[in-house]
Amino acid sequence: MLFPPEIVAGIAEVLDASHPPSLVAFAQTSKYHYAISSRFLFRTIRMTLGDSEEPERLRREVDKWEAMLLRSNAFAHVRRLILFSADQEREQEMPDNPYLALEPCERDDDPAHLRSCWDIYHMWWGPTVEDDPSLRNEDWQSVVRLVGQLHGLTDIFYACVAQFPSCLLETLRLELPRCRLHHFNFYLTDPNGAYERALATAPCLYSIGDLDHVDDETGRSLARRHAPHLTNVFVWAPWRRLRDAAARNHEPSERESAGRDLVSALQHIELGKSRYLEEPEDLSDFVIITRLAFNDFSALRILKLNSAIDYRTLPPSENFPSLVTLALRCIRDPTASSYWIAGLAFIRNLPRLTTLQLIAWNRSVSVVPGLSPNLRTLELTTHYDRDAVDPLPYGHIHQLIHQLATLCPRLEELAIEMSRSRGDASEVALYRALGRLPRLRRLTLYLGASPAPLVQVTKEDGTVALDTPVEPWFDAWAAEYLRGEPAKGIPGLRPHRRGHLLDLFVNSAIDERLARSIFAVIDGSKRTITGGGVMALEQLEVGIDRYSAGFPQRTPRFSPSMALRPYLHEALGRKWLVTRSVRDDARHVLHVRELCHFCQCFAMGTPQGWCGRAKQYKAQGADRKTRELVSKGGPFAEVWTRLWPDKGDGRLWLDSWESRPLELDSYLGKQ
Incomplete structure (x- = not known):
């Protein structure tokens, strides 16, 4: 007896979300199950180009995927295409089971989660296109051929050294006008060039990041003013440039303001830390975010400040009515208590906030005043000074753990630190307190093992x-x-x-x-x-x-x-x-x-x-x-x-x- 397709599809969807290896096992039980499960097994395909992005490597990847999709009759199921220049830590050849090799966010990315594709690919490393122009426009014809067969494609994630190929951009314009382009290394070699302007103003351009080309303000500004559907911007800017920007007027310049009424409001802004520094430098204010958003945060759903921002320069919480995900990195060792008070007040007054990440928080300051009962995801890590004579104790964090069930009863995901004490009764009590969170499903514990204080x-x-x-x-x-x-x-x-x-x-x-x-x-x-x-x-x-x-x-x-x-x-x-x-x-x-x-x-x-x-x-x-x-x-x-x-x-x-x-x-x- 065969179950109806809708029941089998429901089973496959649950397994895809909860336990991918079980979906693979389920698909192998029969051709009928495999045919229905293919819509999840092939929803995302990732091509890993390798460090030097050799044209031959790209052609091999495309040929393998075409053969696999043809054998499984799965071209219609592909929704997401990832083109990625792997570093030494990533696999150099297509794995035996590409579906199981995907990160959770690659299978079905929700940028509102704390860890999305942008958090994986911001570690991307490679030479600039001027140093290594190995991939030419003609080398991408095999990808164009493949994309032309993916009629259900909705997203392309592009994290390569080479500039996005003009032939692929033209294919999106003519054949897949609804497909969204997420460009991780966006830059314009010639801001006045016809192709560069076409890329910066393309209707398919939904996301841009500038990891390797942080000085391309012209390209970023052009896209921000003229790309009609640009909603996500990721910036990894030099610290000196940010400090210089902070000294300027907070209002957008006349050049930046031109055309602002023609673009959509941003939904996702991320400020990343420099890859050249182990620790982020302390920054002064929020001006770079203000300029990116044209001071309009009404549609902003996700704000990730992975570089330190002075909370006292944040706009009022009322300016962020749609914000659901917030990540804040703290300035190390600020002297003024008003810094922490301002941060807690900003968090507390965000009406729709459900996901909160606090990075390098000060252990001597309680986060309790800033927590909302609506939180569903909380991640709290504190700053540790390895040279401190007397590291700060975990007192406030342990008090928070004992109060969490009352403060945030809807928490489903939690990542938090706590101190071990030889497994004694007080340590066990902390574990018991975490168990009093009724909806907690996923928990990450960073256990502290600090030596005795002096x-x-x-x-x-x-x-x-x-x-x-x-x-x-x-x-x-x-x-x-x-x-x-x-x-x-x-x-x-x-x-x-x-x-x-x-x-x-x-x-x-x-x-x-x-x-x-x-x-x-x-x-x-x-x-x-x-x-x-x-x-x-x-x-x-x-x-x-x-x-x-x-x-x-x-x-x-x-x-x-x-x-x-x-x-x-x-x-x-x-x-x-x-x-x-x-x-x-x-x-x-x-x-x-x-x-x-x-x-x-x-x-x-x-x-x-x-x-x-x-x-x-x-x-x-x-x-x-x-x-x-x-x-x-x-x-x-x-x-x-x-x-x-x-x-x-x-x-x-x-x-x-x-x-x-x-x-x-x-x-x-x-x-």
């Missing part, structure tokens, strides 16, 4: 010195200071003690068992919620916040983070993804996968397991090198071997440890 003590001679507390669970050995061994090149961490490093190891040790236990505690807390509307926890991503485990004993010749890297980063500090089975008859089954923590490549997309660099590093003998480090002895190795002595079971040094279980019994005893 305290000032007065010596017998009246002088003041820095010291560390002796915790109640320290024995005589743990209370000893961490002294170095200069003869072996091993520095010390005085005034921290052996027990503090032992605690740091314990808090950094996250294995599969602990990841499952955290999921179970949160899920168990959800089961105690009475009333309707409770949604099951579907996904937990958990790992150590790599910026939290810092010691302040930093000198020009010694970095504690580098000395402890083999222990904290290469052995411990694992990252796990726990997901609930999507099968109705197996909802109690959890699937656990280790994510790549080696190079912290989450910013480039969620990796499927370990990335190529991590596998290569392990193959080059990382375990042998770290084993030799431990065999040298010293204060760090002594603490490690006391906590996890060699059991002689043949396990690699990198894996010869286990996490400390959560103290669930002690938590229950306090209830």
Whole structure:
């Protein structure tokens, strides 16, 4: 018996959204299922051109896709075409299953989410077209031939070195007038050229970004004034240019204002940080966004300020009646409290805001006054000063976690930091508090494992010195200071003690068992919620916040983070993804996968397991090198071997440890 096509299509749609591997398995059960599932399997096709964008590589990609679409009779199902110049971290050939190789946002992009295609491709790297003009207009004829067969195409995402080809632009104008062009590296080689002006004023131009051509103000201004459907603008501008712009009049210039009544209002604006700097510089005001939008924010739905903006220069919240997604990066260490007050007031008064991302927030400032009960997605990360003598505690964040169920009862996705405390009752209570969010479905936890803070003590001679507390669970050995061994090149961490490093190891040790236990505690807390509307926890991503485990004993010749890297980063500090089975008859089954923590490549997309660099590093003998480090002895190795002595079971040094279980019994005893 065959189900009607609409029922099969509904099943395929659910699997596509919730568990793509299951859609592939479902499609393989019969030709009937495959034919219907093809509308999702081939909705997005991505061509990866490679670093140098060779014409032959492009032709091979097109030929493979044409053969695959012809074999599956799927030309009519393609809605999105991605043309991407891969860097070394991306695959260099078409994968065996292109559908499963797509990032979630590539399968069905919703720019209102915190991570969209623009967040993946803004890491794109390549020479300018003047340095590498390898792809000519005639080299794109194979793509034109393919696009001519995709009559249902609605979007082209273009992130290549070469300028968008004129032959493809003409095809869109004549054959696919409703197809939208999202140009990630928009620029005009000759602003007065006929083709350049045709590109900048094309009806198909919906999105522009200028990562490699930030100085092309003329091209951006021309598109902004004359492209009738341009709604999304992404800017990665030089810091000096922004500071100069801030010094000018906030009103758009006469040249920029010309034709402003002829264009549509922007719906999505993103200000990205420079790829040339590890950290963004502090900026002064909102003028660049004001100029891009012609001071009209009435239609703006998405505003992502990934470079720091002074909140005190933001327009009133009333100017953003349509804003649903907001990302704000904070200025590091501002002195005026009015900065934080202005930011919280701006957030609080956005009536339609449902998605909020706060980057580099100050831990000493509570975000509670700025949160709305309408939030459905919240991501909060704080600024960490690795050189600080006394890093700010997590007090406000822990208070927020305990209040979230009351403040934001509609939260469905949450990413937040919290501090570990050896899995004790207070740590378990934080997990339980997260479980009281009735609609929480996806949770990301950045677990902090900071060493004990320094305290000032007065010596017998009246002088003041820095010291560390002796915790109640320290024995005589743990209370000893961490002294170095200069003869072996091993520095010390005085005034921290052996027990503090032992605690740091314990808090950094996250294995599969602990990841499952955290999921179970949160899920168990959800089961105690009475009333309707409770949604099951579907996904937990958990790992150590790599910026939290810092010691302040930093000198020009010694970095504690580098000395402890083999222990904290290469052995411990694992990252796990726990997901609930999507099968109705197996909802109690959890699937656990280790994510790549080696190079912290989450910013480039969620990796499927370990990335190529991590596998290569392990193959080059990382375990042998770290084993030799431990065999040298010293204060760090002594603490490690006391906590996890060699059991002689043949396990690699990198894996010869286990996490400390959560103290669930002690938590229950306090209830």
